[in-house]
Amino acid sequence: MPGSDEGELGLRGWIEEQGHELVVTTTREGDELYEELQDAEVLITTPFWPVYVTSEVMDQGPNLKLILTAGVGSDHVDLGEAANRNITVAEQTAANVVSVAEHAAMCILNLVRNFVPQYNQVINGEWDIAGIAKRSYDLEGKTVGIYGAGAIGQLVAMRLRAFDVRMYYYKRSRLSNVEEEVCGFRYTRLDDMMAHCDVIVIEAPLTPETEGLFDRKVLFGMKKGAWLVNTARGAVVDRDALVEALEQGHLAGYAGDVWDPEPAPPDHPWRQMPHHMMTPHTAGTTLDAQKHYADDTQRCLQAYFAGEQIEDDHLIVDGGEIVSGTYKAIYETPAGES
Numbered sequence: 132m133p134g135s136d137e138g139e140l141g142l143r144g145w146i147e148e149q150g151h152e153l154v155v156t157t158t159r160e161g162d163e164l165y166e167e168l169q170d171a172e173v174l175i176t177t178p179f180w181p182v183y184v185t186s187e188v189m190d191q192g193p194n195l196k197l198i199l200t201a202g203v204g205s206d207h208v209d210l211g212e213a214a215n216r217n218i219t220v221a222e223q224t225a226a227n228v229v230s231v232a233e234h235a236a237m238c239i240l241n242l243v244r245n246f247v248p249q250y251n252q253v254i255n256g257e258w259d260i261a262g263i264a265k266r267s268y269d270l271e272g273k274t275v276g277i278y279g280a281g282a283i284g285q286l287v288a289m290r291l292r293a294f295d296v297r298m299y300y301y302k303r304s305r306l307s308n309v310e311e312e313v314c315g316f317r318y319t320r321l322d323d324m325m326a327h328c329d330v331i332v333i334e335a336p337l338t339p340e341t342e343g344l345f346d347r348k349v350l351f352g353m354k355k356g357a358w359l360v361n362t363a364r365g366a367v368v369d370r371d372a373l374v375e376a377l378e379q380g381h382l383a384g385y386a387g388d389v390w391d392p393e394p395a396p397p398d399h400p401w402r403q404m405p406h407h408m409m410t411p412h413t414a415g416t417t418l419d420a421q422k423h424y425a426d427d428t429q430r431c432l433q434a435y436f437a438g439e440q441i442e443d444d445h446l447i448v449d450g451g452e453i454v455s456g457t458y459k460a461i462y463e464t465p466a467g468e469s
Contacts (some may be wrong), residue, residue, distance in 0.1 A: 132418065132421065133203070133421045133422060133425040134177070134416055134421035134424070134425065135422075136156075136157050137154055138425075138428070139153065139155050139313075140175070140201055140424075140425040140428055141425050141429075142425070142428070142429060142432070143455070145429065146432070149436055151436070153339040154167050154171070155157070157181050158181065159181045159182060159183075160182075164181075164182065164188075164191070164448045167189065168191040168195070169192070169193070169194075169306065170187070170194060171194060171195060172194050172195065172196050172197065172227035173195075173196065173197045173198075173199065173432070173435070174192060174195060174197070174199070175198075175199045175428060176198070176199075176200060176201070176207070177200065177201050177453045178200060178202050178203075178204045178205075178412075179207045179392070179393040179412070180206050180393065180394070182207075183207050184198055184207060184208040184209060184213075185209050185212075185285040186209055186212045188421075189209070189212060189213070189216060189218065194217035195216075195218050196219065197218065197219045197220075197221070197431075197435055198213060198218055198219070198220045198221075199220075199221055199222070199428055199431055199432070200220070200221070200222035200223065200447075201223060201424050201425065202222065202223060202226065202227060202415060202424050203222055203223060203224065203225070203226055203227055203228065203231075203415065203424075204222065204336060204337070204364070205220055205222045205447045205455075205458075206336060206337040206338070206364060208220055209359060209445075210447060210448055210453050210458055211449045211453070214448050214451050214452055214453055215451070216373045217447060217450070218448065219435075219441070219446070219449050220446075220447040220448035221431050221441050221445040221446050221447060221449075222445060222447055223423070223424040223428060223431075223445065223446075224427075224444045224445050225282055226415075226420060226423040226424035226427050227282045227414075227415035227416070227417070227420035227423060227424060228282045228286055229286060229419075229420075230414060230415045230416070230417045230420040231283050231362050231372065231388075231414045231415045232283050232286035232287045232290060233290070233340075234252055234362055234388060234410075234413075234414035234415075235283070235287045235332055235334070235362045236287060236290045236359055236361045237257040237410060238289060238362070238388075239270065239291070239330055239332065239360055240270060241274070241386065241408050242330075242358040242364055242383070242384040242386050242408060242448070243267075243268050243269075243270050243273070243330070243358060243382075244267050244270075244386075245263055245266040245267040245268075246408075247408050248262075248263055248266070249263050265267050266383070266406075267402045269270070269296055270291075270294045270296060270451075271295045271296065272295065272296070272297075272403060273296050273297070273299040273329040273330060274296065274298075274299070274325035274327055274328045274329050274330070275291060275296050275298045275299070275328060275329070275330045275331075275332065276298070276299045276300070276319070276327075276328035276330070276331045276332070277298065277299070277300040277301075277316065277331075277332045277334060278299070278300075278301050278321060278324065278332065278333050278334065278335055278338070278380070279301070279302065279332060279333060279334035279335025279341075279363060280306060280316070280334070281334065281336075281457070282304040283334045283362070284300060284302070284332070284334035284335075284342035285306075285310070285330060285337045287312050287329070287334060288300065288314040288315055288316050289313070289314055289315070289330055291315075292314075292315040298314075298315055298316035298317070299315070299316055299317050299318070299319040299323065299324060299327075299328065300314070300318060300319070301318070301319060301321055301324065302455075305318050308320070319467070321344075321349070322352075324353075325349060325352040325353045326352075326354065327354070328353070328354065328357060329354065329356075329357055329358065330357065330358045330359075330360065331353065331358075331359050331360070332360045332361075332362075332369070333345065333360065333362070333363045333367055334362065334363050335363050335365065336363065336364070336412075336457055336458070337364035337366055337367060338457075338458065341364075341367050341375070341429075342366050342367065342442070343364075343366065343367070343368075343369055344367055344368075345359070345361075345367055345368040345372075345373075345437070346369040346372055347369060347372035347375070347376075350368075350369070350372050350373060350375075350376040350382065351372075351376060351381055351424065353381070353382065355380075355381055356381075356383045357382060357383060358382065358383050358384045358385070358386070359373075359382055359384075359385045360385075360386045360387070361385070361386070361387040361388070361389060362387075362388045362389065362414050363389060364389050364391070364468065365387065365389040365390040365392075365393070366391040366392035368387070369398070370400065370401070372450070373385060373401070373404070374400045374401070374404045374432075376402045377405050377406055377407065378404065378405060382406075382438065384406040384407065384408065384409070384411075385404070385406065385407050386407070386408040386409070386410075387401065387407070387408075387409050387410075388409075388410045388411075388412055388413065388414040389412055390409075390411075390412065393409070393412060394411070402414070409459075428443070430442075431445055
């Protein structure tokens, strides 16, 4: 499996043929990790695993010139600090967007149809159809809001069109009329989603603007009995407020593939909260997605080894500046503005 530590993204033979050394570790912190970083020029990591690339981690890699995310989403890297140190940061744009979008659509259906309790009944030797049916609905005719309509959010919308749902979206920069028509949704703000949507799907990146955005006020401002799906980042949702909203029955269910922190500790309250369908950040790690981001990581390395520019759509930080439109707009926005 290319995305595992044993699989090494399929890079070892190729990297060694280029005359470079590849060191693989799953150590998250401490002397063992820091010792390996001392001579490292390139750090390859996946979102939140094994390393949160903080300024402290960068201190231990004085020769770092390139940080590559083998995946999509570089919010586990201190981008401002990387820019200050002139460390290039790149990720594998669009490598797993189909995988995540399919996972989000699956989560919506599983929540609305109350699937997990049905499966558990089979495993537990039960047969209580009425107990399942009282929380099971058709998706047809429901109103779905997609908060964050980038590549993944748009793919989610296109996959939901067949279910004859009404759809709304919010994106920092509104899409064109043609794009809205293709995706089958209309533009709105979070306040309107909260008031009208039966399902809200979070597909926005984690930034200073979105961190903790779905707090107690927002969660309890959603329609009573609504479902929430999050395949973006765990920290977009307030941990304890979500548990409260589910325990009090205000939300009908939550499906999340992302946690804060990651890996989630055994006592993380989301493991035991009612009516959830949590997965361990596996939405974007299908074998197809792993092949895509492994290949793209090699292409980035190939450009770097040749002294060539990494393709623009992969770059997050370059030349001492945050160049990704998504992150640049957020980091340049004063606190409290959007």
